[in-house]
Amino acid sequence: MLDADFFRRWMTAATALVDREAERLTALDSPIGDADHGSNLQRGFTAVAATLEKEAPGTPGAVLTLAGRQLISTVGGASGPLYGTLLRRTGKALGDAAEVSAEQLAEALRTGVDAVRALGGAQPGDKTMVDALVPAVDALAESFAAARTAADEGARATTPLQARKGRASYLGERSIGHQDPGATSAALLFAALEEAAGE
Ligand code: ADP
Ligand code: MG
Ligand code: MG
Secondary structure, three states, X not given: OXXXXXXXXXXXXXXXXXXXXXXXXXXXXXXOOOOOHHHHHHHHHHHHHHHHHHHOOOOHHHHHHHHHHHHHHHOOOOHHHHHHHHHHHHHHHHOOOOEEOHHHHHHHHHHHXXXXXXXXXXXXXOOOOHHHHHXXXXXXXXXXXXHHHHHHHHHHOOOOOOOXXXXXXXXXXXXXXXXXXXXXXXXXXXXXHHHHHXX
16 A cells, blocks of 8 residues: 555655756757756756655645645646646545555546646647656556556657647647657656655
C-alpha cells in the first residue's frame, strides 16, 4: 500500500529530476516554444517541495491536491494549469484514504489525465504531454517500471509529429523533428514515481 510518505517521496523525486533536467527541458522548448519549460517547472516544483515540507499533508490525496494547487499558482505557462490539474484531480480521486493501492493510483491518474485532456483539448498524437501521459497510465496496471518506459517511449515518439496544440502548433510543419518538452517532463514524473516505489 502507498501512504502519504510515498507520495511526498514522489514529489521530492520529481523536484530533483526537474532541477537536474531543467536546462534540457528549456532547450527542447527553444526551437518549438519560448524556451521557458524548464524554468517554469523548476519554479513550480521548488514551491511544491517547500509547501509539502511545511504543511506535511497526511494523506495521499492531500499531498497531490496541495502539489497541484502550488503548480497552478506558481507556473505561468500552459504547463502549470495542466500539471496542476493532473495532480489535483488525481488527488481528489484518491479521496481521504490514509493508504491506497497501486491499482487505485492507476485509476486515479487516469481521471487526472482525462482532466488534462478536457482542459487542454489535446488528443494523443497532437505532440503534447498527453502523448507521454496516456501510455504511461495504460502501462501502470503492469508496474511502475513499465509506466516509466512507456512514458519515455511516448515522449520520444513526439519527435516526428506536427504539433496541433499549444505554442508549438503555431509553427505548423516546422514543429516536426523536435521532441515535445511537455511530453519529456511528463516522462520525468513517471521516472520519479518509479524512484519513489524503489523499483
Ligand atoms: P508555455 O507554452 O506557455 O510556455 P510551457 O513551456 O511550460 O508553457 O509548456 C509547454 C508544454 O505544455 C508543451 O510542450 C506541451 O507538452 C504542453 N501543452 C501546451 N498546450 C497544451 C494543451 N493544450 N494540451 C496539453 N498539453 C499542452
Ligand atoms: Mg514554454
Ligand atoms: Mg511560456
